[in-house]
Amino acid sequence: MQLNDEEQAMLAGELGSARQWAIKHQLAVGRFFDAPDLVRVGQAHIMADTESLGWAGIAWLEALAALPKAERRVSIPTITDPRGLDFASYRRLKQTEAMADLEARTIRAFEALGVLMTNTCINYQTVLPPVRGEHMAYGDTGVVIYCNSVLGARSNFEGGPSALAAGLTARTPRYGYHVDVNRVGSKHFELRCRPRDLSEWGALGGIVGRASNSYWEVPVLTGLTTPPSSDELKHFGAALASFGSVALYHIPGVTPEAATLTAAFAGRRPPPAIALEAGDLAGFCAEYAATGDKVDVVVFAAPQLSLLEMEKVASLIAGRRLNADTTLIVATSPEIKFAADRMGLTHAIEEAGGIVAAGVCFYQSYAREMAEANGWQRLLTNSAKLVNIIAGYGYRPALASMERCIDSAVAGRIV
Amino acid sequence: MVVVLKCHRGIGPTVEGAALVAADNFSTRYDLDRSKGIFCRPGHSLYGQSYHDKILVLVTAKGGVASAWMLNEMKASGLVPKAIVFDRSNPILAQGAAFADLALVDRFEAGCPTTLIATGDRLRIEPDRGLVTILNRSA
Numbered sequence: 001m002q003l004n005d006e007e008q009a010m011l012a013g014e015l016g017s018a019r020q021w022a023i024k025h026q027l028a029v030g031r032f033f034d035a036p037d038l039v040r041v042g043q044a045h046i047m048a049d050t051e052s053l054g055w056a057g058i059a060w061l062e063a064l065a066a067l068p069k070a071e072r073r074v075s076i077p078t079i080t081d082p083r084g085l086d087f088a089s090y091r092r093l094k095q096t097e098a099m100a101d102l103e104a105r106t107i108r109a110f111e112a113l114g115v116l117m118t119n120t121c122i123n124y125q126t127v128l129p130p131v132r133g134e135h136m137a138y139g140d141t142g143v144v145i146y147c148n149s150v151l152g153a154r155s156n157f158e159g160g161p162s163a164l165a166a167g168l169t170a171r172t173p174r175y176g177y178h179v180d181v182n183r184v185g186s187k188h189f190e191l192r193c194r195p196r197d198l199s200e201w202g203a204l205g206g207i208v209g210r211a212s213n214s215y216w217e218v219p220v221l222t223g224l225t226t227p228p229s230s231d232e233l234k235h236f237g238a239a240l241a242s243f244g245s246v247a248l249y250h251i252p253g254v255t256p257e258a259a260t261l262t263a264a265f266a267g268r269r270p271p272p273a274i275a276l277e278a279g280d281l282a283g284f285c286a287e288y289a290a291t292g293d294k295v296d297v298v299v300f301a302a303p304q305l306s307l308l309e310m311e312k313v314a315s316l317i318a319g320r321r322l323n324a325d326t327t328l329i330v331a332t333s334p335e336i337k338f339a340a341d342r343m344g345l346t347h348a349i350e351e352a353g354g355i356v357a358a359g360v361c362f363y364q365s366y367a368r369e370m371a372e373a374n375g376w377q378r379l380l381t382n383s384a385k386l387v388n389i390i391a392g393y394g395y396r397p398a399l400a401s402m403e404r405c406i407d408s409a410v411a412g413r414i415v
Numbered sequence: 416m417v418v419v420l421k422c423h424r425g426i427g428p429t430v431e432g433a434a435l436v437a438a439d440n441f442s443t444r445y446d447l448d449r450s451k452g453i454f455c456r457p458g459h460s461l462y463g464q465s466y467h468d469k470i471l472v473l474v475t476a477k478g479g480v481a482s483a484w485m486l487n488e489m490k491a492s493g494l495v496p497k498a499i500v501f502d503r504s505n506p507i508l509a510q511g512a513a514f515a516d517l518a519l520v521d522r523f524e525a526g527c528p529t530t531l532i533a534t535g536d537r538l539r540i541e542p543d544r545g546l547v548t549i550l551n552r553s554a
Contacts (some may be wrong), residue, residue: 028513029506032426052444052481054488141479156506159483161514176506214475215505245477245505364481389479392445392456 001030001173002037010169016071018064022165029162030173039135039174041155043077044167045123046115047139048160049084049364050102057160058106065112073114078167079127080110081140082304082331082361083119089357093329094373099366115167119359120333121303124151125230127335132256135178137166141241142234142303142385144177148248150233152256154178157215157247176215177248183257185250185264187212188271191223193278197401198309201232202239202384203284207276209244220250220264222273227254231306238303239384288387288399290414294325296376298409300402301331301362302386307339309402313354314345316406322353323412327374334358354409362386367393380405380414418549420531425520425542426512431550432497434536435469437461438529441499441508442478443485452494470540472500472532476508483507486515498540500547502527518542 003011011027013020026038050058064072085095085103107117118127121140124147130136132152138144139158147153156176158166166172176182189208195201212219219240228236228251240246250258258264300313313330322328330349332340337358340346346356357365363386370376371394379395381387382405387397398414408414437460440446448455452467476482486508489495498518499508512519518540525531532538532549539548 025510025513028426029510031424032504032509032513032519033506047480048484049481052484052488054484054491056488056491057484060487139480157480159480159507159510159514161483161487162506162510214503216503242479245475389445 001027001035018067018072019168022168025165026173033175035173035175037174038171039178040170041135041137041166041172044137044163045079045139045143046160046163047081050106051084051366061109065109074167076167076170078115079118079123081121082364083359084365086357086360089355092355093370095366121361122333125306126333137163137172139163142238144247145237145241146234148177149255183248184266185220186217187219188273189219189221189276190273191221191276198231198235199382199399199401200281202235203281205236205239206243206384207280207284209240209246212244212246215245215247217246218248222252222261231309234303242385242388285399290398293378293414295380295408295414296378297327298405299329299362299379299381302383304361305332307336310340310345314348317352318348320352320410322409326409326412328354328409330354330356331361332358363389371395380408416554418552418554420547421524422520422545422547423522424545427516427518427542429541430498430518431539432470434472434532434534434538436472436529436532436534439473440475440477441473443482445478449489466496467494468497470498470538471496472528474502474529476505480507483511486511486517490515500528
């Protein structure tokens with residue numbers, strides 16, 4: 001890979017051992033993907049919950065944090081994905097003091113590195129969205145797919161070590177979705193119905209994800225007559241990335257790199273369209289239906305809720321009382337939690353018996369241990385992403401609209 | 416003459432070990448019980464089998480970004496595959512292998528490695544040279 005003088009100096013250790021580790025890591029990954037050089041990035045975003053870090057990861061971060069200040073500080077704005085635990089609500093969720101200790105150690109290490117603890121997977125709605133063409137090192141699949149597709153930014157999925165490396169060097173290897181040729185549509189889906197709510201937008205993402213099933217596929221979606229909302233595309237993209245490992249899609253006339261169908265395929269003839277009907281959405285939702293079952297926990301998360309979603313949950317639940325045997329968890333970012341507190345939304349949800357957790361996203365929060373400690377099995381959510389991933393942690397997940405989720409939390413069974 | 420398979424230049428050290436092969440995918444977070452060193456997701460082709468010290472030969476990586484940290488944690492815990500061989504890796508597993516210094520190769524000239532290699536084959540993985548040698552088979 002071609003390196004300039006500054007990059008050569010980093011590699012030689014002249015800017016300290018942290019930046020030397022970082023650029024060596026980037027060269028190993030870059031060579032694997034035939035990157036010609038490194039590209040400068042505007043922000044880095046680190047996924048590093050304590051469950052995935054493990055003891056080894058936390059000790060490694062602490063060793064970095066012990067380096068001299070000039071060597072250890074990140075050199076571009078570097079923010080964080082949801083954490084494993086919210087200090088204000090962890091006891092109510094029966095997370096342990098040991099988990100809280102690991103969380104505190106990790107936060108101290110990140111703060112010593114100059115990382116901003118935003119603790120969010122909706123930074124594009126709440127922190128600072130990228131602009132079209134801006135190269136980024138984002139560490140959450142839902143963030144990457146939204147920013148690549150809806151905003152025209154350029155990022156690969158950057159795991160925690162790679163995102164931190166990008167924070168330290170202000171660069172990332174130029175491969176994958178940093179490169180024009182990889183951003184061209186490769187599959188064509190024609191929508192013949194419109195999803196009716198966020199859970200169905202997620203279901204649509206799940207269907208397109210299963211049919212795409214590769215990081216290197218770029219689905220193109222046609223058939224929409226009016227643009228979806230930010231929250232609808234948030235759920236669509238999060239599920240598409242979760243079910244299919246997809247990092248970029250185009251919607252001609254809506255997303256910025258695809259003014260037309262022809263543009264989505266870079267002037268080439270589009271492949272035959274795969275039609276998606278209302279029956280496909282219903283079929284997907286039927287896989288995750290469990291009407292009549294007792295529900296242990298209702299979760300709104302994955303991705304964290306926007307202010308508008310928080311308002312909707314609050315207005316649907318205000319004045320009602322949750323079933324005594326059902327837990328309701330609403331996960332949002334710290335910034336939205338402050339707003340929700342100020343606007344009375346948190347109060348409405350918690351007065352009904354719900355828990356508003358800030359800076360976490362449920363599945364990264366020791367989900368298996370929470371299930372065991374609380375006796376949870378049946379989980380209901382309006383997030384298609386969450387039903388895809390949570391079964392691996394011993395839950396029996398079900399999918400329904402936000403309205404049905406709340407009615408079920410009140411009834412104690414899935415209605 | 417042993418069988419030599421050419422692949423793309425990979426990541427990590429040269430290693431030798433026994434292959435564990437499946438035409439299935441791989442996620443450290445959702446497929447593995449990392450405390451026991453086994454595949455634990457019902458429905459995975461290798462359900463119930465130990466991955467410790469094996470050279471895993473699978474189609475591709477799935478799941479979220481957590482694998483980038485988890486391979487390192489698995490190595491520190493002592494229950495870890497010796498190497499991973501994919502038809503095509505995604506960025507997260509490549510980043511995770513680089514962080515953990517675990518051998519990873521993909522993109523074979525002769526096609527998908529799950530059809531070229533059988534469970535129990537004795538393999539030498541040379542990531543720097545882009546070579547996988549099946550030591551127990553003759554060409």
